[in-house]
Amino acid sequence: PEMQKIIAPPGETINGNVWVINDSDKKAEVEIQPEDWSKGRKSGVEWLKVKSKNNKVTIKANKMKEVRWKIVVPKDAEGDLVSQIFFASVTSGKTGGIGIGTRIAQSVYITVKGTEKPAGEIANFKVEYNNGNYGFAVLFKNTGNVCLSTRGDVILKALQTGTTSELELNPYYYRVGESFAMWHWLTGGLAEGNYEADATVFFADPSGDEREVKRKMSFSIGSTAEVKDMKLEN
Secondary structure (H helix, E strand, O other): OOEEEEOOOOOOEEEEEEEEEEEOOOOEEEEEEEEEEOOOOEEEOOOOEEHHHHHHHEOOOEEEEEEEEEEOOOOOOOEEEEHHHHHHHHEEOOOOOOOOOHHHHHEEEEOOOOOOOOOOOEEEEEEEEEEEEEEEEEEEOOOOOOOEEEEEEEEEEEOOOOOOEEEEEEEEEEEOOEEEEEEEEOOOOOOOOOEEEEEEEEEEEOOOOOOEEEEEEEEEEEOOOOEEEEEEEE
């Protein structure tokens, strides 16, 4: 799998594996390059060890090989530990004097059980008009210490008619500290007039426990389809 998500208490030992596939007609020399992405990004992972001599493997043509790893969760760890285990091809081929190779990664997320502090906020909420379409953007930020899975919706109300529409937001996976928008683009236009929109984002921690945050916005659509008087409420 491209990602493994594990929940474990401090001090726990976890053994795992990944299969590396060589789908070419020549043998592949692969170098394993673990990186710690828990806080920033750095080479090597103190709490993860790859069970391979010199962090290298050779895979025969059209074959695959199992690579095993072991994690010991630090006793003082909190929130999420994140590792990217990169697999880089080692090649002597060069183009213009530059070595050419490929690198792919498996993500390993360890949530330290008992230390989770899931939290999130809607940092911004807006509507945009582009080429005849209206898009609703809900900027969600992960303010906790564990990764979050999200889903959400926008309830749009036309104040002149009282009609409402439910707009589903695209789901995402947010690492700690990440912030980006969940969108919904309308397939049709909006009539001239005043509107209210209520955004709700549901976010779940790795255990599946779900919470929600809300934000309200008002705006108007002008006679030439422009968005006016956009106001975001706290």
